[in-house]
Amino acid sequence: MSRRPGRRSGFSGSREEILRAARMKFAERGYDGTTVRGIAEEAKVDSALVHHFFKSKEGVFAAAMEDALRIGEVMPSLLADGLDGIGERLLRTFFTLWESQDKRETMVAVIRSATSHDEAVRMLRAFVSTEVIGRLAEAIERPNASMRAALVGSQLIGLIMIRYIVRVNPIASADTETLVAAYAPVIQRYLTAELDLPGGE
Amino acid sequence: MSRRPGRRSGFSGSREEILRAARMKFAERGYDGTTVRGIAEEAKVDSALVHHFFKSKEGVFAAAMEDALRIGEVMPSLLADGLDGIGERLLRTFFTLWESQDKRETMVAVIRSATSHDEAVRMLRAFVSTEVIGRLAEAIERPNASMRAALVGSQLIGLIMIRYIVRVNPIASADTETLVAAYAPVIQRYLTAELDLPGGE
Numbered sequence: 001m002s003r004r005p006g007r008r009s010g011f012s013g014s015r016e017e018i019l020r021a022a023r024m025k026f027a028e029r030g031y032d033g034t035t036v037r038g039i040a041e042e043a044k045v046d047s048a049l050v051h052h053f054f055k056s057k058e059g060v061f062a063a064a065m066e067d068a069l070r071i072g073e074v075m076p077s078l079l080a081d082g083l084d085g086i087g088e089r090l091l092r093t094f095f096t097l098w099e100s101q102d103k104r105e106t107m108v109a110v111i112r113s114a115t116s117h118d119e120a121v122r123m124l125r126a127f128v129s130t131e132v133i134g135r136l137a138e139a140i141e142r143p144n145a146s147m148r149a150a151l152v153g154s155q156l157i158g159l160i161m162i163r164y165i166v167r168v169n170p171i172a173s174a175d176t177e178t179l180v181a182a183y184a185p186v187i188q189r190y191l192t193a194e195l196d197l198p199g200g201e
Numbered sequence: 202m203s204r205r206p207g208r209r210s211g212f213s214g215s216r217e218e219i220l221r222a223a224r225m226k227f228a229e230r231g232y233d234g235t236t237v238r239g240i241a242e243e244a245k246v247d248s249a250l251v252h253h254f255f256k257s258k259e260g261v262f263a264a265a266m267e268d269a270l271r272i273g274e275v276m277p278s279l280l281a282d283g284l285d286g287i288g289e290r291l292l293r294t295f296f297t298l299w300e301s302q303d304k305r306e307t308m309v310a311v312i313r314s315a316t317s318h319d320e321a322v323r324m325l326r327a328f329v330s331t332e333v334i335g336r337l338a339e340a341i342e343r344p345n346a347s348m349r350a351a352l353v354g355s356q357l358i359g360l361i362m363i364r365y366i367v368r369v370n371p372i373a374s375a376d377t378e379t380l381v382a383a384y385a386p387v388i389q390r391y392l393t394a395e396l397d398l399p400g401g402e
Contacts, residue, residue, distance in 0.1 A: 030317060115366055116231060116317040125367050133369065150363065150372045151383055157367075158359020162351065165316055166326050166358075168334065171351045177399045182352055186387050198378045 015053050018043045019067055022060045027109030031061065031117035061113070062123050068106035069127070070097050079139040087188030088180060094156060095176045098164065108164055111157075128153060140191055147197070151190040155183065216254050219244045220268055223261045228310030232262065232318035262314070263324055269307035270328070271298050280340040288389030289381060295357060296377040299365065309365055312358075329354060341392055348398070352391040356384065 021043035025034040036057050040047040054060040074093050081089065098104045114124035136149035159179070162171045171179065222244035226235040237258050241248040255261040275294050282290065299305045315325035337350035360380070363372045372380065 112316050115313050115362075121367060125369055128367060128369050147371050147375070147379075147383065150369060153369065154359040154363040154372060155356055155387075156359070157362045158355040158357070161316075161358045161362065162355040166322060166329060168326055168329050168351060168354065170348050171355060174348070175399075178348075181398050182348065182391075182396055186356075186390065189387065190383075195383055197382045198376075 014043070014045050014049055018045060018050055018053060018060070019064055022064045023068065023106045023109060026061065026064060026113050027105060031113040031120040036060070058119065058123065061120060062127070064106070065110045065114075065123065065127055066131070068103065068110045069131070070103070075131075075135050075139075079135075083140060083192050085188075086191055087186070088184040090152070090187055091180045091184055094159075095180070098160070099176060104164055107160070111160065111165060128157075136191075142192065144195060144197060148190050148192075148195070152187055155186060155190070159183065215244070215246050215250055219246060219251055219254060219261070220265055223265045224269065224307045224310060227262065227265060227314050228306060232314040232321040237261070259320065259324065262321060263328070265307070266311045266315075266324065266328055267332070269304065269311045270332070271304070276332075276336050276340075280336075284341060284393050286389075287392055288387070289385040291353070291388055292381045292385055295360075296381070299361070300377060305365055308361070312361065312366060329358075337392075343393065345396060345398060349391050349393075349396070353388055356387060356391070360384065 018039060022034070022039045025039050025042055029038075034057065036050050037047050039057075039060060040050045043050075050060065054063055074097065078086070078089060078093055098107060110124070114120040132153055133146060133149040136152065137145035140148060142148060159171070162168045163174075163179075164172075219240060223235070223240045226240050226243055230239075235258065237251050238248050240258075240261060241251050244251075251261065255264055275298065279287070279290060279294055299308060311325070315321040333354055334347060334350040337353060338346035341349060343349060360372070363369045364375075364380075365373075
């Protein structure tokens with residue numbers, strides 16, 4: 001970090017620059033209103049470079065989504081300590097990511113885009129299914145693992161909607177310790193308690 | 202219901218017709234892309250009649266939202282039987298409304314519009330705060346009543362996102378009895394259990 005190269009940052013710096021530009025465009029104009037050319041202009045690169053890294057608008061969106069939601073980055077350490085207290089650890093990880101303003105804005109942009117455009121919904125579905133529910137289900141090694149992980153996903157996406165998107169009080173204005181206390185037992189329950197579903201476990 | 206009048210249905214029929222047209226337009230074109238004139242054309246009425254009933258596009262959206270979410274209609278009977286088993290009753294009411302295809306489509310359209318447009322977000326926030334959280338909080342007469350009601354709201358909106366909007370499995374394809382069994386203890390907990398929040402209850 002201490003030495004800045006003479007040329008700004010070459011290709012890999014451009015990749016970050018393109019993702020930053022893409023997040024801004026998706027946030028401002030939604031999925032439909034964003035084009036590869038618009039992203040390239042915002043990033044001050046040639047459109048061909050966007051195609052080189054991401055192939056298509058869909059590819060840029062998928063990368064921006066992955067970058068915004070940061071699941072791949074946090075999941076291994078989250079799961080490394082086993083299932084005791086995982087509800088609380090998961091929520092603390094969640095808030096560490098999303099209370100930081102620029103990450104939150106990106107995440108809100110991704111979800112707004114994804115709820116208003118079918119192609120983006122499809123990508124968010126694939127991402128949540130594989131990266132969130134798939135990884136979590138694999139890690140917990142419990143009966144009904146996919147259902148458990150999906151229940152957690154449904155509570156987290158609801159928390160995002162209420163706190164960051166629709167911004168309903170008192171959850172929008174609550175401090176994170178209050179929210180960890182309120183949600184941790186439920187997340188823990190979904191992941192590890194007896195669920196007593198019809199058909200048994 | 203047995204006698205149909207010779208003239209279709211006059212003003213009050215037109216009101217329903219306008220709401221039906223508005224739901225279709227908001228679903229197809231989102232909040233931004235919908236105009237009073239477009240709604241009037243779809244409903245085959247004069248724009249002045251839309252203004253007469255609803256004053257503005259905002260007014261039509263608010264009425265369509267209320268009509269779609271049906272909270273005012275179901276809340277009194279839901280609360281009439283007290284808090285024992287309210288988690289399960291609330292979920293059964295929820296599924297009775299939203300497993301019916303046309304109500305679900307309207308609700309999805311409202312939430313999609315509301316997540317992608319600031320003015321619509323503001324209206325959804327006011328609606329959820331007053332009609333859902335306000336009414337529920339008033340009824341439960343517990344410490345932290347607003348927080349409890351908001352926690353329930355966050356789980357229900359997350360369930361809507363996962364099952365009906367992003368459509369993630371296994372929740373999207375689960376039968377409603379499985380989902381009632383999975384969610385009822387959590388809804389019940391949010392409404393009536395000791396929450397143990399920092400600062401106490």
